[in-house]
Amino acid sequence: MTQLKTLLSRQKWLAAAIATIVLAALLSVMSPVFLTFSNFQSVLVQASVTAIMAIGMTYIILSGGIDISMGAILFFTSALFAQLMLDTSSYPLAFAAAISCATLLGALNGALVIWFRMSPLITTLATYSIYRGMAIHLTGAQNIPVPREMGFLGNGRILNIPVPIILLLIIFVIGIYLLNKTRFGVFVRALGNSQRSAEETNLPIGKVTITAYAIGGFVTGIAALVLLARVGGLQSGIGIGIEFTVIAAVILGGTKLTGGSGTIVGSVIGAVFLVLIDNGLNLMNASPYIYDIVRGGVLLAAVVVDRLSAYRAEQSLRSQRSARLRETAQA
Amino acid sequence: MFRSLTSAARLYPAIPVIVVLLVSFSTISPYFLNAGNVEAMLAANSVVLIAAVGMTLVFLTGGIDLSISTVISASAVLSGLVMAATDNVALGVLTAMGVGAGFGAANGVLIGIFGLTPFITTMATQLIARGIAFVMSQGVAVRGTPFWVMDFGFWVWLGIPAVTWIAFGVVLIGIAALTLTTWGREVYLVGSNRNSARFTGINVPQIEFSVYFLSGLLGGLAGFISIANLGNAIPGVGDTLLLIIIGAVVLGGTAMEGGEGSVLRTLLGVALLSILINGLNLIGIPFYDQLIVQGVLIFVGTWLAMKLSRRRS
Amino acid sequence: MSQSEQKPILQVRGLSKAFAGKTVVHNVTFDLHPGEIIALVGENGAGKSTTKNMLCSLLAPSEGEILVDGQKLEPGIGEDLGVSAVHQELSLFQTLTVAENMCISRLPGKAANVDWAEAERIAAEQLDFLGIEIDPHVTVDQLGSGKQQVVEIGKALLHAEKVLILDEPTTSLTAVEREKLFNILDKLKERGLAIIFISHFMEEIYRVCDSYVVLRDGEQVGHGKLADVPQHHLEEMMVGRAIGEARPDLSEPTADEALRVEDFENEDFHQISLSVKKGEILGIAGLMGAGRTELAEAIFGLRPAKGKIWVHGQEVPGHNVTKMKDRNVVYVPEDRRINGLFLNRPVRENLSAASILTFVKRRLRGIGFKGEKRKANELAEEMNIRIPHIENHVSDLSGGNQQKVLIGRWLVTAPEVIILDEPTKGVDIGAKFDIHATIVRLAHEGAGVIIVSSDLPELLNTAHRIVVMRKGRIAGEFTRDQFDPARIISVAASEGGARDDAA
């Protein structure tokens, strides 16, 4: 038990995992279909877009930044892809353009933050407006359908596993590797710890920051294509506002908003948690008016659980230490 | 004279940007300084200004209040319902402020006293407030606002609408409270370094509680003002305001990290943003290109502001 | 004399630096040879850290040039040329592990596949060399500030191939660890490393250094062999005037008790009972991690603890910070940047922070800050705080001046019991003298004083009585006539010293 508590204080994402399990247990009592395999799969598919983006956002937040413009990048990327498909019908061109454009827009955020030494919040607030304007400018607020076979990205299956889940898994594995096994990963975590120390240690702050934001852009590009494929076509304003859900997923997963500590696993769990709330509400056929209230309530419960578990873990660490102290005193 | 002008520009870097915008817009569009246009601009931004003062307080302690936008909606709806039922304006004001204060207090207790993270906590209360606004109104505008309230929205004194005077009043009180009282000083100190504040014997939970409480209270007031502006209470009134409020505060030069900024700066930030949006509308460029120009100007404005204030120290 | 015939490894020529038009370092010129340790000394704000920053290529000089082994030092390439530094304010990453921190600028393995096992081995080896037991797996935020300083030193040593710069490396170390460090420096010197050593402790300088450079207000006012200058002469060069023998007169304590704690206990200390009389100065000595800071914080109500506490003979039930402050008990924390100062606020606000209500004249209680500026200016002058303007942010001050701001803040509250934790950390000799004088004056005026310090001479100099803590317990007590540095250290260090880390 005490070991569990110690673990809790170290691995901050465990709290989110526990909250998710508790919520899942509750839902399975309330709704008989909750615990079916197909619902499980469906929840994961629904979470995939947020989760993929949350992985990218984790890098950005870890490095001490934030990206409010992610939703706008998603919108612009989708618009660009749909428009290019409409105009040229060339998949390679559209894919390459969309993904590289998303990466570039992300990198641009990072570059602006670094070059102009501006707060990430205001920078990405500004680019949010710019990217969104660019997207509407591009399409004139029209809906653009995408070809049917695009649907493969949204609901195709490989080895009977839905493609979005596969994509999520791939990005998840790469994400974890990048963060824990590469030089870049350590630099990201270091940067979020202390900008001053990073300067004094001569870390390549500019490169690391720009890369972190570029990763955020890149995964947003992938998420955009998945979402586009699932929704079936471009809609004006698609993705706008999703950044708050993504940030919430990351923070719920135990990443500090100020940077420096956090995990990819946590962010993915956070995304699943958020989807579970809606899944439960849909399954229970709840009145549409109370959705937000329940969402808010559950979110609140999750932070309280998180806080309580941190508190308990701290307490147990304390009692362990004082016990050790008393032992040496007697010796 | 020139020196004091330049030093003001350094302290309040938004000022030169505002001056440039004012001059260029009024040259390009003859309607820009038209009384009707100015009045409309002032009235429409009073809600944002009041809420932004609340957000400034929270930012100064290093927190964030995402719920302020939908607290505006919830208090507007509930106040609208009460006024429709009783036809009593005073009761309506009380309800609006009460609802705002209630949400503020909830945020304050959760964040200040229990130490929850502001971002997620206020995101949760944001959803709850939004839900309440929609449940209570069943999604549609609450009608039956007493005539007096709507009429109040029309009052203009010295060329400035009454609702804007109220917002200015809030700004003045905010400035006074922050610069003249011990409480204000402690708000800055807590934001500058929570640990140091605790070690200095400042009651950190109390200060944090107070800023979220006030932010909620101001959200409530803003909700009521929105009824006066619009004539009716609608459940979605605050939804679109969050980014504008945050943008205005940050644009004014109050940092989200805490300890730095002021209400006066926020006033300038709101002024800058609203002049920008209004002017772009008048010039007649399409909506989406306005978004792009807005973004660029927000960035350039903040950057210039930062340049100027950096040179000061 | 073979050194000066050798080619110098570091040549500093006419180095100057100005911030916003104000020159803080001017025309510094010296050579450094392999195997030489040079002391860079000067008062707080003299420009030592700024010089260091230029030498390790963090700051670009306004004028002058630096040659490392004949190669010109360009911004950002210090480490590539084999220059590395221990910074005054630690530059560690709190949530990274010790190994990650130590190896971060030169990670073993490929960029895309870091060899963590190797990194841990390197870190462990280095820590072993430094003779301290730290688990390379733990994150740095779990270490005390002393151990953090050791990690920082280890990190710098890993990359110092030619030149190592140490900026006040011993401020968080106790006598035992200091001695360990000096032995290591001796070894490194034999290996031919050139070292620049910045410190305010004269004994240390004479213990480890060969030559010196003295800065005063950014000017280089002296340079030569240490063996040629007596200590008082060096001090005079730094301060620019003759300074007297720093031995303050201690008054006799009264019989009244100012503060008393009984059976204090929590997870960091065990069964602590002690008391201070009015007019008495009680020193608390101990190794790092002995629990002194925790005890001091608990007494001031910042940490939960079981036990009883009396102030002026009256018990304080359920004591907390507010209650202690109301009874004129104050605490000056150890880590000024983390727990003390408001770095992005003006000096004025930092000085008045603890006593806003009494600091200024008010017509209406709680409204207006009339006279705050004047009083802050007076206080700054009284404390000899060097600032261009009272409205400057505290972060613009040099370390020692920051410390004075912190102490000044609490002194204006007219404390009756004052607990100081490492009060002269990073403070120059002149300022230290001032602070000691202030402490002694407070005792004269009847305050009870507790000083927690790792600087033993400081305690020997100012305390009436010294209590030694070891592993959270009181291990010994010495009255003034029993003072004996060797015995105090042995009581503090017996049974192998510090607590384990990795809780």
Next chain:
Amino acid sequence: GLSVDQLFESRVGVNNAIHAEAEDRGFEVIEVVADGDAQAQNAQIQSLIAQEVDAILVCAVDQNTIERALIAAQRAGIPVVAYDRDLPESRVVQAFVGPDSLFDGREAGRYMAEALSGVEGEVVLVELIGALNDQNGIDRSAGWREEIAALENVRIIEVPTDWDSSRALSGTQNAFQQSENIHGVFAATDTHIPAVETVLTDLGRLVPIGEEGHVVVTGINGSNDGYTATAAGTADGIVVMDLDTTGRTAVALAVELMAGNEVPRTNVIPGNFYTHDNIEENAAMIWGAP
């Protein structure tokens, strides 16, 4: 002066018609977009008044909260025409032109009720509701429900979408998890139909009309999404709004008002219901058709 609540496909369709008609008649159009913010729309209308426009065409963010600004227009003697979204309570608006959302909803509902009248036992339907604060969305749902009531044993799963396709998507997905035998889906906007298709594909239930296991899908709007799905037979039918006529009528009404003539207060342009069988031959009538 053209005051728009928000930009999306069908709104842009009407706006284009307004621009075209106004140009034909030699007027200049000043277009302002409130981006969903009622306060902003108020301010924008007042600045249109300040610019002394000849007439104001307005699609309100919220029908009940625009009166203030419109009263100012009335005082300035500027005629006001509401389009797309009616302002029934307004004392200022002199004419309205737009869809009859109740009617449109009924059309879609009647078809679905007939198509499913033969089903034995409980009929389970998914209703993708528009934004909870949009009268058109509310009316479409209400009209649909009126006709659905003809079915005896019916259960409706409500899915709020806020006009957002990704929410429609996950909502539909969850609805299908909840109930195995769903017989029909009603989309308050047919732009959600591709999302419904995605879910049906996921479950392997995307069966064309007339075959066993077909899920009845109807929607309202007339977008390309709806057209394509109906033409392909995965959706049964859509109610198509006549955007061009709406826009042109709006301008025509404004011109009449400017000339001081009387015009009818309410001018509804009901939608036309097209099914799989007749949609392709009527493609010219459908604004979203390619």
